[in-house]
Amino acid sequence: MRVNEAVPDFAxxxxxxxxxxxxxxxxxxxxDSEENVVVSAPTASGKTALAELAICRTLRSDGTALFLAPLRALTNEKESEWERFEDLGYSVYVVTGERDLNPRRAERADVxxxxxxxxxxxxxxxxxxRHSFITDVDCCIIDEVHLLDSDKRGSVLEVTVSRLRRLCAPRxxxxxxxMPNIEDVAGWLDAPEDCTFTFGEEYRPVPxxxxxxxxxxxxxxxxxxxxxxxxxxxxxQPHVEDGGQALVFVSSRQDTVRAAEKARDVVAERDIEMGARGDYDMHSEAQDLNNDTLRQSVVDGVAFHHAGLSREDKDRVEAWFRDGTVQLLFSTSTLAWGVNLPARCVVIRDTKLHDPLxxxxxMSPLDVLQMLGRAGRPGYDDAGYAYVVSDGADAQKYRxxxxxxxxxxxxxxxxLDAHLNAEVALGYVRExxxxxxWLETTFYYVRAQSAPDGATDGSIxxxxxxxxxxxxxxTLDSLVADGFVEEDGLRLRPTPLGRLASKFYMRLDTAREFADLAERAAERPIDEGDVLRTVAAAAEFDSVSARKSERDAVESVLGQSFATDAEGEDLEPGNRKVLAICRAAMRGSTPGELQSDAWVIRQNVLRLLAALHAFARxxxxxxAANLVRRVEARVETGISGDAVGLTAVDGVARGRAGKLAAEGLTTPADLVAAGVEGLVDAGLSEGVAERVLRNARDLPVVAVDWGDFPDSIALGERAMCPVTVRSTAGSARAGVRVTVNGREMSSSETHLGETETTVGLFGTSETDELTYRVTVAFPDLPLAPVAESRTVRVD
Known part of the structure; x- marks a missing residue:
């Protein structure tokens, strides 16, 4: 069947x-059918073409196709591959967390x-x-639907597809x-028998x-x-010496580098002939690589590949592996999910991996099978060879x-509780x-019927x-009891707590702890330590482990934070490690022993701090909201507490903020006072200084006018005095609080341009002096609160 006969317009x-x-x-x-379709087929058998055929059918009907890819790296690959659709006049738009969403482009996208x-x-x-485009989807293509069985991501795929089907009923x-139980997936998706296909190993292009x-x-x-x-x-070795290629999967990015370095030594010691060695052109091309270690490695026909490499370096490694220049490649699991790089021999060196969280x-069974499926190059090899290198105790499990x-x-x-809470919060579940x-639309419901005795491996x-x-x-009763859902007779309603937990994709026990902290903050002040400890103790970090080599580093960081007792002594070692990483990030220097997990943990901390800010609001x-925002800014940038307000200025990130703070410029008001000349003297270029100054002027600068506030009041007298709070520069939401001798008199929130509050003076016999304090805090900006006070004698 020729392509130009089947789909002439899309050949x-x-x-x-x-x-x-x-x-x-x-x-x-x-x-040719409008029915839902499920296809199970061996890796490298050509399933991508079926996805493209489904897209063609959708475009032919002026519809919108959604392709759900298992990895962000694969979304980028599809964007590149499917420029072929762009060449035909169709729009392909990728939506990922690393890009700002353009709602207009998303709405107009064909794919x-x-x-x-x-x-x-x-x-x-x-x-x-911003997100209404999702309801216009006419066809949803799920790539690697067996991702349903993934511990971390399977339930997300399941509820997303179920929700999408309720929203717009796409094909x-x-x-x-x-997969052995394809009929369960077909039952979940209502795919008829004649649209459900199981292609066995005989369909592998290479045995x-x-x-x-x-x-x-x-x-x-x-x-x-x-x-x-x-x-x-x-x-x-035998396959490489025979002119073939080998792909070795290891557990981490760092291990790909270390394994490639050691493999070069082994290649030299064993005198294994590699085609790239001594190739002058290869030596010249390798000089264009950004990664120094990779540059030295590829000239010997050995390379590594992981998500941390630059896009250019990854593209070069993939191209060299495809053309056979690189014969031995070490990679993380990214290459197993969709990137089309088969090899004659595939070896899984590591069946266990360290996850920062x-x-x-x-390693999941799905990942193992996905990796092994990469063995065998269609058109080049008569057979593929795949091996798991395993501990003897686990060998039978893998066999x-x-x-x-x-x-x-x-x-x-x-x-189930978090996903049910989300459905209530979204208004889909009301009784x-x-x-x-809702449950009857899920894969969970289908499996509950087909496997009443539970999963065959005993896991579920x-x-x-x-x-x-x-x-x-x-599950519903627990949501009601914990305050996430209200039940009024037969009606179910989300609470503010439930809505926030859903919005920020949080574990429910973490959401409850965040709400408890915020409610305490409404009654008495909290400090930086309270914020950090609550985040570090979040259930999302319950499985974090502190290896023996890391514990001394944890103690040194937390010991530096407090001169007396070590911080967080009552936390589990893994949660103390999270706390130490937070403290180190705020100082801008993370010990080497903690760096391997620090990036992932810090990203999750920042996500949870953004959520905690919303809880405080x-x-x-x-x-409280302002405190959380300042902690968040410090964890993100590593700037000192006295200069964290600089991060509120657009164009001032960590490096620039540090440079300005070193020159004594620690607030946006300092930047305005310095002017362009002062900022240039502090080390900024004139163009940058002008932009920073313009942005700093958009931020508020607080001035408190006490008016005719007296110095004294007679015993038994009363007086009401207006006090004006205003911004002499930009405006923003602000909380204005008035206290006397530490006791709150009034508290309000306003959009600060100028606001007036009335302060009551009372001559009381309880004290000789009354100290009135006006505090202005910006809940959504990392600016330090501004406080001014007046003392009144009681005569």
């Missing part, structure tokens, strides 16, 4: 002229590319102008690697020989890692996995019957029949 989209036999079998259902997480966010906010085309190899333990984990590397090299975890595959399970039960109607206990309603009722006051 240029496909990089080949004829469909293969798997594609021919599924093509009528995908291209949207998103991760499940971004689609989840968009469906939650579909009734806003769904789901694609997957081989796969897979096995499990064990290794002898060394004296410590470090030795074990290198023993696994030598075992991987033993397995790869979870500690040491086993069973290779022999029997992995049934796809629902992970919704693991965080108990709605809860059951599915409720069946009436038990499902009982479990749902129990809802349940506390401007002072």
């Amino acid at each position: 240029d989209v496909f990089p080949f002229e004829e469909f293969n036999r798997m594609q021919r079998a599924a093509l009528p259902a995908v291209l 949207l590319v998103m991760t499940p997480e971004k689609a989840d966010s968009a469906t939650r906010k579909h009734d806003t102008a 769904v085309v789901a694609l997957s690697a081989t 796969l020989h897979a096995g499990v190899e064990t290794y002898a333990h060394g004296e410590n984990p470090f030795q074990d890692k290198y023993r696994r590397l030598f075992r991987a090299m033993d397995l790869a 979870e500690g040491e975890v086993d 069973t996995l290779l022999r029997e595959g992995k049934e796809i399970e629902s992970r919704l039960a693991e965080d 108990m019957d709605d809860v059951m109607e 206990d599915y409720p069946f029949g009436g038990n499902l309603r009982t479990r749902a009722r129990g 809802e349940f506390a006051d401007a002072r």
Whole structure:
């Protein structure tokens, strides 16, 4: 079946002229039917073409297609590949967390590319102008639908697709690697039998020989890692010497670099012939690489690949591997999910990995199968060879996995409360019957019927029949009891707590702790330590581990923060590590022992601080919200507390703020007073100084006019005195609080241009002096609060 006969208007989209036999079998259902379609087929068998056929059918009908990609890296790849659609006059738009959303482009797009997480966010906010585009989707293509079984992300994919189907009822085309229970996925998506396809290993373009190899333990984990590397090299060597290529998966970015460096030594010691060695052109091209270690490595035919490399370096490594210049490639799991880089030999060196938030975890069975499926290059190899290098105790587990595959399970039960809360917050679930109607749209419901005795591996206990309603009722009761949902008779309503928990994708127990802190802050002041400790103790960090080598670094950081007792002594070691990373980030210097996990933990801390700020706005006051905003700015930039207000100025980030603070300019008002000349003297270029000054003038500068406020008042007298608070520069939301001798007299929030408050003076016999203080705090800006006071004698 030729492409130009099947889809003549879209023939240029496909990089080949004829469909293969798997594609021919599924093509009528995908291209000519309106039904939902589910296809399970081996890796590298050509499923991407089916996704493109589904897109073609949608565009032919002037519809909008949504492609759900399992990884952000893959969304970027599709954007590049699908320039072919752009060449035909269609618009392809990628929506990811690393780019600012352009609602106009998203609305006009013919093809949207998103991760499940971004689609989840968009469906939650579909009734806003920025995200209304999601309701115009006519066809949803789910790439790697077996992601449903992912511990962390499976439930997000599940509820997102279920919600999207309720919002706009798109056609769904789901694609997957081989899965034994495809009928469950088809049942969930209402795909009829004649639109459900299972293509076995006989459809692999290259036969796969897979096995499990064990290794002898060394004296410590470090030795074990290198023993696994030598075992991987033993397995790869015959294929490399025969002119083939080997792809070795390791657990971390750092390990890809270290393994590649060690592998170069092994190649030299064993005198393994590599085609790139001595190639003058290769030496010249390698000089263009940004990564120094990679530049030295590729000239020997050895390379590494991970998400931290620059886009240019990754593109070069992928191109060299495709053309055979690089014969031995070390990578993280990113290459397993969608990037089309097969190899004759694939070895999984590490079956366990360190997750900054979870500690040491086993690689998921899905990842294992996905990686092994990369073995065998169509058109080049007669067979693919794939190996798992495993601890002897785990060998049988992996042999069973290779022999029997992995049934796809629902992970919704693991965080059913959070997802049910989100449905109530969004207004989709308004009574108990709605809860059951929602559950019946999920994969969880389908698996509960087909596996009443639970998952075959014992990992999940599915409720069946009436038990499902009982479990749902129990989950709902807990949401009501914890204050996330209100139940008035038969009606369900979200509370402010429930809405915030849904908006920020939080664990519910964390949301409860945040609300408790905010409510305490409304009654008495909280400090920086309270904020950091609450975030560090969040349930999101419960699985963080502090390795022995990190604990001294944790103690040194927390010891430097406080001169007496160590901070957070009552926290678990992992949560103290999070606290130490926060403190180190605020100082702008993180100990080397903590750096490997610091970036991921800091990003999650910043997300939770943004949430805590919203909780403070809802349940506390401007002072608490301002405190959280200042802590957030310091964790993000590493700027000192006295200069954190500079980060409120657009164009002043960490480096520039540090430079200005070193010159004694620590507030936006200081910048305005310095003028362009003073900012240039502080080290800014004239153009930057002009822009910074312009932005600083947009921020408020507080002035308090006490008017005729007296110096004294007679015993028993009373007086009411107007006090004016205004900004002499820009305006912003501000909380204005008046206290006398530390006791609150009044508190209000206003958009500060100019506001007047009346202060009552009372001559009392309880004291000889009355100290009145006006405090102005900006809840949404990291500006330090401004306080002025007057003391009145009682005569």
